[in-house]
Amino acid sequence: MSRLKNLFSAILSQDMAKQARQVEAITVLVFVVLLCTVWWLWQLKLDIIQSVKDGQTITVKMDVFDLLLSRNKEQ
Amino acid sequence: MRSRLKVLINYFSLLLPYWDKSLLSLLCVGIGVLFGMATPLITKVLIDYAYPNRDLNLLTFLVLFGVLIFIFQTFFSDVSSYLDTFIHQTLSIDLRKKFFTRLLRLPLRYHFEKQVGDLMVRVTDDIDVIVDSVAETIPVLIKTTLQLAALLAICLMIDWNLTVLAMLGVPFYFVQTRFFARRFEELQEKSQKQESEIYTFYQEKMSNIKTIKSFNQEIYETDRLIDKLIGMFALVRQNLFLGLFNSFFDATLITLWTSFLAWYAGYRVITGHITIGEIMAILVYLGQIHQPIMDFGTIYKSLTRSFVSINRVDEILEKEPEAYKDTRTFVLFQIEGKIKFDNVSFKYHDAEEFILKNIDLIANPGEITALAGTSGAGKSTIIDLILRFVEPTEGAIYIDDKYDLKKVSLMTLRAYISIVSQDVVIFSGSIRDNLQYGRKVVNGAAMVEAAKAAEIHDFIVGLPGGYDTLIGEGGLNLSGGQKQRLAIARALYRDVKILVLDEATSALDSITEAAIFNNLKQLIKAKTVLMITHRPSSLKNADRIYIINDNVISESGTFAELLDKKGDFYKFYQAQAHESEEEIEEKVELIKYQKRLIKEKLRTAKALKLSPLEKKVLQLYYDERKTYAKISKELGMEPYDISLIRRSAKDKLERLRELEFKE
Numbered sequence: 001m002s003r004l005k006n007l008f009s010a011i012l013s014q015d016m017a018k019q020a021r022q023v024e025a026i027t028v029l030v031f032v033v034l035l036c037t038v039w040w041l042w043q044l045k046l047d048i049i050q051s052v053k054d055g056q057t058i059t060v061k062m063d064v065f066d067l068l069l070s071r072n073k074e075q
Numbered sequence: 076m077r078s079r080l081k082v083l084i085n086y087f088s089l090l091l092p093y094w095d096k097s098l099l100s101l102l103c104v105g106i107g108v109l110f111g112m113a114t115p116l117i118t119k120v121l122i123d124y125a126y127p128n129r130d131l132n133l134l135t136f137l138v139l140f141g142v143l144i145f146i147f148q149t150f151f152s153d154v155s156s157y158l159d160t161f162i163h164q165t166l167s168i169d170l171r172k173k174f175f176t177r178l179l180r181l182p183l184r185y186h187f188e189k190q191v192g193d194l195m196v197r198v199t200d201d202i203d204v205i206v207d208s209v210a211e212t213i214p215v216l217i218k219t220t221l222q223l224a225a226l227l228a229i230c231l232m233i234d235w236n237l238t239v240l241a242m243l244g245v246p247f248y249f250v251q252t253r254f255f256a257r258r259f260e261e262l263q264e265k266s267q268k269q270e271s272e273i274y275t276f277y278q279e280k281m282s283n284i285k286t287i288k289s290f291n292q293e294i295y296e297t298d299r300l301i302d303k304l305i306g307m308f309a310l311v312r313q314n315l316f317l318g319l320f321n322s323f324f325d326a327t328l329i330t331l332w333t334s335f336l337a338w339y340a341g342y343r344v345i346t347g348h349i350t351i352g353e354i355m356a357i358l359v360y361l362g363q364i365h366q367p368i369m370d371f372g373t374i375y376k377s378l379t380r381s382f383v384s385i386n387r388v389d390e391i392l393e394k395e396p397e398a399y400k401d402t403r404t405f406v407l408f409q410i411e412g413k414i415k416f417d418n419v420s421f422k423y424h425d426a427e428e429f430i431l432k433n434i435d436l437i438a439n440p441g442e443i444t445a446l447a448g449t450s451g452a453g454k455s456t457i458i459d460l461i462l463r464f465v466e467p468t469e470g471a472i473y474i475d476d477k478y479d480l481k482k483v484s485l486m487t488l489r490a491y492i493s494i495v496s497q498d499v500v501i502f503s504g505s506i507r508d509n510l511q512y513g514r515k516v517v518n519g520a521a522m523v524e525a526a527k528a529a530e531i532h533d534f535i536v537g538l539p540g541g542y543d544t545l546i547g548e549g550g551l552n553l554s555g556g557q558k559q560r561l562a563i564a565r566a567l568y569r570d571v572k573i574l575v576l577d578e579a580t581s582a583l584d585s586i587t588e589a590a591i592f593n594n595l596k597q598l599i600k601a602k603t604v605l606m607i608t609h610r611p612s613s614l615k616n617a618d619r620i621y622i623i624n625d626n627v628i629s630e631s632g633t634f635a636e637l638l639d640k641k642g643d644f645y646k647f648y649q650a651q652a653h654e655s656e657e658e659i660e661e662k663v664e665l666i667k668y669q670k671r672l673i674k675e676k677l678r679t680a681k682a683l684k685l686s687p688l689e690k691k692v693l694q695l696y697y698d699e700r701k702t703y704a705k706i707s708k709e710l711g712m713e714p715y716d717i718s719l720i721r722r723s724a725k726d727k728l729e730r731l732r733e734l735e736f737k738e
């Protein structure tokens with residue numbers, strides 16, 4: 001608990017301009033991580049079971065973004 | 076409309092120094108918006124793929140995917156609110172700095188016209204409103220545009236018929252928003268004005284509390300305040316009603332429209348154009364779509380409203396400041412300090428009558444030049460002219476015969492003049508701060524010298540904190556005479572060529588005044604001293620006296636010359652001199668007596684001070700009427716001790732009361 005308090009007071013006592021710079025740097029870093037994750041998800045092909053007519057199913061390979069934006073007219 | 080756009084661009088350019096932070100914040104907002112869209116799509120995939128096909132892997136994946144998105148979204152939206160706060164605060168500091176420096180540099184004439192309360196509202200409230208809308212408008216605009224675009228894209232992809240139909244309602248919304256925005260703007264203008272009035276009222280009454288009390292006008296003033304507050308309340312109520320109407324219309328419009336859309340969407344499902352997952356998603360999205368549209372409306376309304384504040388602030392920013400650092404002017408350097416008025420006439424620029432006419436006056440270095448005359452004759456105005464708070468309507472003023480005051484750099488001119496003005500102003504802070512006001516290089520010994528010369532040193536040293544005693548608001552209250560002596564010390568400490576004393580000793584007794592003049596004689600050898608006074612006793616010290624009467628100089632000469640003339644000055648002197656001889660006698664006695672009393676009081680009061688314990692006991696015994704037994708329990712002491720404490724404390728209290736009475 002006291003550690004948390006210390007952390008807080010350390011954060012609050014920091015120089016404002018410097019802190020803003022640090023936040024910016026961290027954000028850019030996380031943004032890069034985000035881009036990597038998106039790229040990785042794009043490469044990751046999922047096996048999706050799709051129903052076609054007469055109760056039969058087929059399996060197609062799709063990445064998650066395709067899946068989210070796909071239209072499913074066949075149903 | 077065009078000029079409004081220009082004004083806006085002008086204000087938005089304040090954001091330019093923070094372009095990097097703004098951009099990053101926008102990026103974060105963009106990511107947040109995109110990720111915020113994901114949840115309904117995930118639901119759609121769950122309903123259309125995972126559940127019907129009993130696909131457990133897909134379910135697990137989608138939930139993990141959702142968690143990931145949530146984490147990123149939270150992070151980026153937190154960062155953007157951090158950056159926005161940062162920009163917001165620095166922007167508000169920037170704008171206030173700009174406003175305040177400009178305000179301080181405005182010519183005095185402008186400060187006479189405006190009331191302090193009004194300026195207070197401008198520097199606080201109005202700037203807040205502006206900063207709010209400048210800092211928020213662009214991010215919100217971009218955010219809502221993004222949101223709207225993303226929502227529309229997704230909706231169009233799922234079902235364009237439904238989406239186009241949904242969009243048909245938007246123009247109605249904007250028409251009514253425009254209607255309301257205008258009304259809000261009018262109201263805002265009224266309430267800012269009212270707010271200014273209220274502040275002015277508070278400010279004036281609080282700083283003149285003694286006058287109010289002495290006229291027994293407390294209740295009257297409170298009633299007047301209440302009238303004003305009720306006026307404000309009426310405006311707030313109007314604002315409330317307008318707001319209620321506005322949101323009522325908004326809500327009605329939206330409800331009607333979404334109900335219609337819900338029906339149509341259901342129809343599309345039933346006729347087999349879209350799936351159940353899709354209608355779930357699209358209904359959520361269409362439900363969200365009114366948010367960005369409403370946000371546009373809110374931004375538009377707050378922007379029109381902030382124009383009221385922008386106008387009020389611009390009114391001051393656009394005023395021509397004093398030629399504070401005009402490069403075309405002389406920089407004064409090493410002056411002798413001779414002041415010469417060459418046929419100067421002056422009137423306030425919008426007034427008819429001249430306050431001063433054809434003034435010829437010379438103040439030589441090393442001499443004391445005195446100005447005397449009836450009040451309202453224009454003596455203080457002569458000082459204002461020398462400091463260039465106002466400029467001569469005709470004629471010219473010269474420093475050292477060579478420099479026309481009009482062509483002298485204001486900053487260097489004022490750096491050579493030290494003034495004790497008629498109404499002394501002491502800032503809150505320590506005595507030291509006040510004495511050193513405006514001095515960059517501090518010289519403690521010189522400060523003490525100045526305080527000694529102003530006959531205030533002894534008083535300061537006698538204070539518990541000495542030179543570091545806090546005075547003014549929240550500190551020690553000084554009497555009129557103490558303030559004047561402090562102001563004299565401050566002026567002397569500045570040690571510059573020209574010293575101006577505008578009725579600087581009016582609140583002092585003749586003895587102290589004489590002592591100060593005696594000290595001054597040694598200090599001012601090479602200085603030009605200009606002194607305004609009514610006192611014959613101080614006029615005797617002057618090398619040359621100018622009598623100002625009916626806007627002109629009616630007589631001038633040395634004290635003896637003027638007396639020989641048997642003119643205005645002679646009469647004036649006769650009227651005052653007799654009284655003052657007797658007065659002086661009386662005053663001397665009075666002062667001695669007061670000094671003795673104060674000393675005695677200080678000595679005895681220290682010994683007689685009640686300790687916290689004694690106070691507590693007295694309070695419990697007399698105010699709360701508790702028994703010794705109860706008190707002893709409460710304080711954890713023996714009842715007998717309590718009774719002793721009570722008795723000694725009571726004695727002390729009685730002696731204290733006695734002392735106060737004597738005084």
Ligand SMILES: Nc1ncnc2c1ncn2[C@@H]1O[C@H](COP(=O)(O)OP(=O)(O)O)[C@@H](O)[C@H]1O
Nearest residue numbers: 187423426430449450451452453454455456457
């Ligand atoms: N800001 C002002 N606007 C208009 N008239 C003013 C202003 N200040 C002072 N006056 C007028 O100028 C005259 C001279 O004032 P002042 O120089 O202060 O007199 P005094 O000789 O008592 O120092 C007065 O009649 C006063 O009404």
Ligand SMILES: [Mg+2]
Nearest residue numbers: 454455456497
């Ligand atoms: Mg005056």
